[in-house]
Amino acid sequence: MLIDSHCHLDFPDFAAERDAVVARARAAGLGRMITISTRIDKYDEIRAIAESYDDVFFTVGTHPHQAHLDPEASVERIVELAAHPRCVGIGEAGLDYHYDQAPRDVAARVFRTHIAAARISGLPLVIHARDADADVAAILEDEMGKGAFKALLHCFTAGPELAAAALRLGLSISFSGVLTFKNSVALREVAASVPLDRLLVETDAPFLAPMPLRGKRNEPAFVVHTAAALAAVKGVTPEALAAATTANVLKLFSKMPAPAALEAA
Ligand SMILES: [Zn+2]
Ligand SMILES: [Zn+2]
Numbered sequence: 001m002l003i004d005s006h007c008h009l010d011f012p013d014f015a016a017e018r019d020a021v022v023a024r025a026r027a028a029g030l031g032r033m034i035t036i037s038t039r040i041d042k043y044d045e046i047r048a049i050a051e052s053y054d055d056v057f058f059t060v061g062t063h064p065h066q067a068h069l070d071p072e073a074s075v076e077r078i079v080e081l082a083a084h085p086r087c088v089g090i091g092e093a094g095l096d097y098h099y100d101q102a103p104r105d106v107a108a109r110v111f112r113t114h115i116a117a118a119r120i121s122g123l124p125l126v127i128h129a130r131d132a133d134a135d136v137a138a139i140l141e142d143e144m145g146k147g148a149f150k151a152l153l154h155c156f157t158a159g160p161e162l163a164a165a166a167l168r169l170g171l172s173i174s175f176s177g178v179l180t181f182k183n184s185v186a187l188r189e190v191a192a193s194v195p196l197d198r199l200l201v202e203t204d205a206p207f208l209a210p211m212p213l214r215g216k217r218n219e220p221a222f223v224v225h226t227a228a229a230l231a232a233v234k235g236v237t238p239e240a241l242a243a244a245t246t247a248n249v250l251k252l253f254s255k256m257p258a259p260a261a262l263e264a265a
Helices: 012-027 040-052 075-081 104-121 133-146 160-168 185-193 220-234 238-252 260-264
Strands: 002-007 030-035 056-060 087-096 125-130 151-153 172-175 199-201
Touching: 002 199, 002 220, 002 238, 012 030, 012 220, 030 040, 030 220, 030 238, 040 056, 040 075, 075 104, 087 104, 087 133, 104 125, 104 133, 125 133, 133 160, 151 160, 160 172, 160 185, 172 185, 185 220, 199 220, 199 238, 220 238
Parallel strands: 002 030, 030 056, 056 087, 087 125, 125 151, 151 172, 172 199
Antiparallel strands: none
């Protein structure tokens, strides 16, 4: 069993066939999907999707691309929205200097607000970090000093220094289809260095379909290809990788109930 720890089922790409997408994920052996918020003003829509499927859970937060567009929520407001029984995490929030869509000071402020919400709620923060390794590491270090919080770096594409800093601070690291791309040699080296008990897999669907489906619209079922690539990188069987990453995501997103098949085991 695998869990897609990060997808965007609210995106218009899926509107016409969301039921079929979820059904294909189940057929591929996925036990859970976490649909990740990019805008707090889409909260009702995202919550409704999670309420429609037994195996879909959601998060609340503002993506760094939207930090200047989403109504800037207070820590208290995010914590309040996260109290919904199917809301299992905060984010995605973070810094993205590749696209630089929001002013960097606004994105940093919103990022810290989400960290505070994670700390207070006890829910894990889903961090989006792109081409901002030093600033993300500095903020994580600074905020962890104010009080512990749970977090993961999602769709990891950064360098070994940020991975090391994150691991030192107790964070987990999630890999997407980028791991399977032919030229992701350095990324696979970073993945090999992450302990098995800190690894997660995700699709980030509808983006970044893994090999051999690269270029297609991505969907949660395709996480099996990323998991297979990660198993090869770690030198473990696909079964061992699936068991480890599933246990890790259930431990991190501890508000999300384990699938019945695992509870019975
Ligand atoms: Zn992201
Ligand atoms: Zn995302």
